[in-house]
Amino acid sequence: MSTRIVVIGAGMAAHRLVDSLVTRAEERLSVTVLGDEARRPYDRVGLTRFFDGDSAEDLALPATIFADPRVTLHEDDPATAIDRGDRTVTTASGVVHPYDHLVLATGSVAARPPVEGAELPGCFVYRTLEDVGSLQRHVQERATALDRPVRGVVVGGGLLGLEAAGALQGMDAEATVLQSSDRLMSAQLDLPAGAVLRRLIEARGIAVRTEARTTALRPGPDGAVESVVLREGDELPADLVVLTVGVRPRDELARAVGLDCEERGGVRIDEACTTSDPRVHAIGEVAAFEGQCVGLVAPGFAMAEVVCDRILGGSATFAGYDLSTKLKLSGVDVASFGDAFATTPGALDIVYTDPVAGVHKKLVLSDDAKTLLGGMLVGDASAYGALRPLVGGPLGGDPAAHLLPAGGLSAPTSELPDEAIVCSCSSVSAGAIRHAVREQGCTDAAGVTACTKAGATCGSCTVMVKSLVTGELVKLGKAVTTGLCEHVDLSRRQLFDAVHVSGLTTFSAVIERFGRGRGCDVCKPVLASILAVLGGEHVLDGENATLQDTNDHVMANLQKDGTYSVVPRMPGGEVTPEGLIVVGEVARDFGLYTKITGGQRVDMLGARLEQLPQIWQRLVDAGFESGHAYGKSLRTVKSCVGSAWCRYGVLDSTDMAVRLELRYRGLRAPHKLKLGVSGCARECAEARSKDAGIIATAQGWNLYVGGNGGATPRHAELLAEGLDDDTLIRTLDRYFMYYLRTADKLQRTAPWLEALDGGIDGLRAVILEDSLGLAADLDAAMARHVENYRDEWAETLADPAKLARFRSFVNAPTTPDPGLAHVPERGQIRPARPEERDGDSVLIAGTTLEVRR
Amino acid sequence: MTTTLTTPTLAPQLAANWERLCPLEDLEVERGRAALLGEEQVALFLLPGGDVRAVDNHDPYSGANVIARGIVGSRGGRPTIASPMYKQVFDLRSGTCVDTRGKAVKRLRVWPVRTLDGDLYVLRGGAR
Ligand code: SRM
Numbered sequence A: 001m002s003t004r005i006v007v008i009g010a011g012m013a014a015h016r017l018v019d020s021l022v023t024r025a026e027e028r029l030s031v032t033v034l035g036d037e038a039r040r041p042y043d044r045v046g047l048t049r050f051f052d053g054d055s056a057e058d059l060a061l062p063a064t065i066f067a068d069p070r071v072t073l074h075e076d077d078p079a080t081a082i083d084r085g086d087r088t089v090t091t092a093s094g095v096v097h098p099y100d101h102l103v104l105a106t107g108s109v110a111a112r113p114p115v116e117g118a119e120l121p122g123c124f125v126y127r128t129l130e131d132v133g134s135l136q137r138h139v140q141e142r143a144t145a146l147d148r149p150v151r152g153v154v155v156g157g158g159l160l161g162l163e164a165a166g167a168l169q170g171m172d173a174e175a176t177v178l179q180s181s182d183r184l185m186s187a188q189l190d191l192p193a194g195a196v197l198r199r200l201i202e203a204r205g206i207a208v209r210t211e212a213r214t215t216a217l218r219p220g221p222d223g224a225v226e227s228v229v230l231r232e233g234d235e236l237p238a239d240l241v242v243l244t245v246g247v248r249p250r251d252e253l254a255r256a257v258g259l260d261c262e263e264r265g266g267v268r269i270d271e272a273c274t275t276s277d278p279r280v281h282a283i284g285e286v287a288a289f290e291g292q293c294v295g296l297v298a299p300g301f302a303m304a305e306v307v308c309d310r311i312l313g314g315s316a317t318f319a320g321y322d323l324s325t326k327l328k329l330s331g332v333d334v335a336s337f338g339d340a341f342a343t344t345p346g347a348l349d350i351v352y353t354d355p356v357a358g359v360h361k362k363l364v365l366s367d368d369a370k371t372l373l374g375g376m377l378v379g380d381a382s383a384y385g386a387l388r389p390l391v392g393g394p395l396g397g398d399p400a401a402h403l404l405p406a407g408g409l410s411a412p413t414s415e416l417p418d419e420a421i422v423c424s425c426s427s428v429s430a431g432a433i434r435h436a437v438r439e440q441g442c443t444d445a446a447g448v449t450a451c452t453k454a455g456a457t458c459g460s461c462t463v464m465v466k467s468l469v470t471g472e473l474v475k476l477g478k479a480v481t482t483g484l485c486e487h488v489d490l491s492r493r494q495l496f497d498a499v500h501v502s503g504l505t506t507f508s509a510v511i512e513r514f515g516r517g518r519g520c521d522v523c524k525p526v527l528a529s530i531l532a533v534l535g536g537e538h539v540l541d542g543e544n545a546t547l548q549d550t551n552d553h554v555m556a557n558l559q560k561d562g563t564y565s566v567v568p569r570m571p572g573g574e575v576t577p578e579g580l581i582v583v584g585e586v587a588r589d590f591g592l593y594t595k596i597t598g599g600q601r602v603d604m605l606g607a608r609l610e611q612l613p614q615i616w617q618r619l620v621d622a623g624f625e626s627g628h629a630y631g632k633s634l635r636t637v638k639s640c641v642g643s644a645w646c647r648y649g650v651l652d653s654t655d656m657a658v659r660l661e662l663r664y665r666g667l668r669a670p671h672k673l674k675l676g677v678s679g680c681a682r683e684c685a686e687a688r689s690k691d692a693g694i695i696a697t698a699q700g701w702n703l704y705v706g707g708n709g710g711a712t713p714r715h716a717e718l719l720a721e722g723l724d725d726d727t728l729i730r731t732l733d734r735y736f737m738y739y740l741r742t743a744d745k746l747q748r749t750a751p752w753l754e755a756l757d758g759g760i761d762g763l764r765a766v767i768l769e770d771s772l773g774l775a776a777d778l779d780a781a782m783a784r785h786v787e788n789y790r791d792e793w794a795e796t797l798a799d800p801a802k803l804a805r806f807r808s809f810v811n812a813p814t815t816p817d818p819g820l821a822h823v824p825e826r827g828q829i830r831p832a833r834p835e836e837r838d839g840d841s842v843l844i845a846g847t848t849l850e851v852r853r
Numbered sequence B: 001m002t003t004t005l006t007t008p009t010l011a012p013q014l015a016a017n018w019e020r021l022c023p024l025e026d027l028e029v030e031r032g033r034a035a036l037l038g039e040e041q042v043a044l045f046l047l048p049g050g051d052v053r054a055v056d057n058h059d060p061y062s063g064a065n066v067i068a069r070g071i072v073g074s075r076g077g078r079p080t081i082a083s084p085m086y087k088q089v090f091d092l093r094s095g096t097c098v099d100t101r102g103k104a105v106k107r108l109r110v111w112p113v114r115t116l117d118g119d120l121y122v123l124r125g126g127a128r
């Protein structure tokens, strides 16, 4: 005869028990599971995912164990009585199941507070799939009937209440959380931690009232709940109420047959998880160990393992509760673990608070400050995973280091001394960045930015931050993630090769094959640039249009007030008087601010989205093209007057600059590209501060590469000397194409060349000696670019579908943004400053300047 | 006898509290559009699954009305919008900023939207 095991309750603990039994048992056994829900066991912990669209099927726990011939599951047939003498269980349908071992796994029932109206229609608990299903239906029905957002009130501000409030928000309902004690999550957090959490919850748009004791729920004319009455006398309108005030163990069957139970509820078990009857075990939320029931799944699983072991003849014991928990509410990071309230005699605690960032962290240590006992983390629980396993053991190093903002790690680069300030915006030194990687567990540049704020402001130091982080990670022997983002594990270079080789031409196809999900603001623009180079399509064509940030999307540069700048191309800095007159007229007619840029051309600023096509129509008609001032692409080729006019000029630098600018215009690259051409060694075009600098000599052109202005200036290095025109152009073609294929995202030629294998000599070998056999490929790629080039503004103006994108408002296509305000200054306009908008002392120019067509 | 709510009885209510903005087909998947609602501006997004989300067009970090012009994406399965100005990333469902770029957490208000007969409506004064 096989051993007969009957399990009452088909929840999470029961599932774990049966799973262990069928995996471990060699002896013959038969397991009968009785459930009163009309479905197989499901992931109750993940219940809230139901509102994110997870179906009952998605939530179901693995069902394979019920296919085991030794296991029988009876759904929808609750146990109604136990006979301990006969050792049988009877169910509602009248079936009698004999047992050798009985396991109670009945969980808890969600409690309703003992106040008037708690059972009214419109009042919900939050425990089962049925509960969340009817809650969702109710919200939808009320939303339709009321024709305004549904007002939801959650009574109870614990883990479950906050989760429920988040779910209400997800259904476009308003959520107010009422908590009777002085703080949210009072079982897990102390007063200061609770206060920080409250601010985070409120920032998420959920209203919170603490010390709000509900005394009654009142019905409206239709009989459904209409308001919540508080002891303070307030009455809150409510279209629905979710009650999350606690749970009650379902110990009624046990009580009825005289098993020892706790007065406050729960079937008493010993460390073998056995009840007062040696044939009967209890596990999960219904079991009371040392007088306590706990509403967490981990202890239930531990008990299930103990009972499995005991039934199979072992002697495992339950070690007691681990009360560690983490809140599952997106955007609100909270965890508490171990002895969070420092109840151990002599316990010390260290606290780190940053009220501005909304972070509060506390560690509880033994009296000698060596052993970690527990802690609470609010606002940044990234250390939870690392700290929780350390509870009860020594906490290495300075305990305070564990509390510092997350993501801090430091990685030293070879050259930079620790004192060097890498980020001037936030005054962060190289040493601080290295420290963030080494000591604070930061594993990527984003983490270091979060931790040190380096790179968080103007962004000009991000490449340096990244290289410091990478250098330090390599030193620590840690793998460096080169993946672009959570959707793409490949680096830009790998992705370029992947797209090239696969021949895929759309974002969807590439992401499906080489990534996951729908992409984001990081991977989309990178892929847009790669597809533009390989496919040569218009930047606004098809799906590519959604990959671009606003600059590329509307082909203009976004300014601080939301207007744009317009920069027509003036190759080599050359412009005819007629051209200048058109620019002047356009700027005057559209009320634009005009300025000469550092790149030898004219910038017109203050253009509104809906004006861009009209402005560009005028410019295109006059023969101008896009200057790509907005793109990660060729910007300008700066020139000097050269031999045509200058008494010292050796070669015609202006002519060459114009040729080069027309050749490389529109070329999409990992970062912007700038060139300079000087007519002699006096270098008036500052060519050696450019990505490619060309300087005329009596022997021909000298070509310098990898120069940079900007935040980290670098002089370009000599690549080749005495070139004739054609060799110069061919060398540049290969240099740019090789850079386009191999650079990291947002890496300019200067850092790219520094990191390149073999440096300038390596580059020379690849493009002048063809050491990789790539030269023909690179030449062909550039030839394709030159052939395919079309002015994207002219194309856009000719395509009515693309023009739809320049409507200011979907319901008012030509209305200017009413939020814009300008102030006159030195005969032109500039955006109003905040204090000028508020005060009425300053004259604000209207946004609707007379427009002449 | 029971009555069920059907489209005809809904329409007058829609007219009362909900402002019709545009035909749904004026939106492009994953590309935002701004809409004007009296003094306020709403940024509308059509997601790949057909869901429409509406949040403030006003970017709380830069003060400019530009949210509709950012890149739509996802973070851990949540639909997001990245501001084109300083690149803060917001959850399109709750409006919470999920990548603050080192700044304090701010949020976009979320506007209730619905579609009826191929048109998109937003609730007047309904921002939360
Ligand atoms: C307009 C202009 C300033 C001016 O009024 O003169 C300008 C304006 C901007 N520069 Fe610049 N830079 C301008 C010449 C320069 C120069 C000088 C030059 O090109 O000879 C440099 C130094 C040379 C260099 O690039 O190495 C320069 C180095 C930068 C940098 C730092 C790049 C670096 O590698 O460190 C940035 C930041 C970036 O690109 O990430 C930048 C970024 C910008 C941005 C795009 C910032 C932004 O995102 O808004 C500005 C956009 C302007 C707009 O909306 O039109 N700008 N910028 C100049 C436009 C030139 C043009 O005609 O296209």
Ligand SMILES: Cc1cc2nc3c(=O)[nH]c(=O)nc-3n(C[C@H](O)[C@H](O)[C@H](O)COP(=O)(O)OP(=O)(O)OC[C@H]3O[C@@H](n4cnc5c(N)ncnc54)[C@H](O)[C@@H]3O)c2cc1C
Residues within 6 Å of the ligand: A008, A009, A010, A011, A012, A013, A014, A034, A035, A036, A037, A044, A045, A046, A047, A048, A077, A078, A079, A080, A105, A106, A107, A108, A126, A127, A128, A160, A163, A250, A253, A283, A284, A285, A286, A294, A295, A296, A297, A298, A300, A325, A326, A328
């Ligand atoms: C929304 C939500 C979020 C949660 N989040 C977390 C979390 O993040 N972390 C965490 O640790 N815990 C969490 N929990 C708690 C966790 O789900 C429970 O601790 C766990 O499910 C308990 O398992 P159990 O098997 O003891 O009880 P249950 O899973 O409740 O299973 C008991 C089953 O027994 C059935 N039953 C009762 N009486 C009878 C009877 N007489 N006959 C037949 N069947 C009967 C019940 O219908 C039920 O199906 C969450 C709970 C909810 C509701």
Ligand code: SF4
Residues within 6 Å of the ligand: A640, A641, A642, A643, A646, A647, A648, A649, A650, A653, A678, A679, A680, A681, A682, A683, A684, A685
């Ligand atoms: S670089 Fe030479 S040619 Fe050019 S302007 Fe200066 S001196 Fe004249």
Ligand code: FES
Residues within 6 Å of the ligand: A422, A423, A424, A425, A426, A454, A455, A456, A457, A458, A459, A460, A461, A462
């Ligand atoms: S953000 Fe680092 S220097 Fe500006």
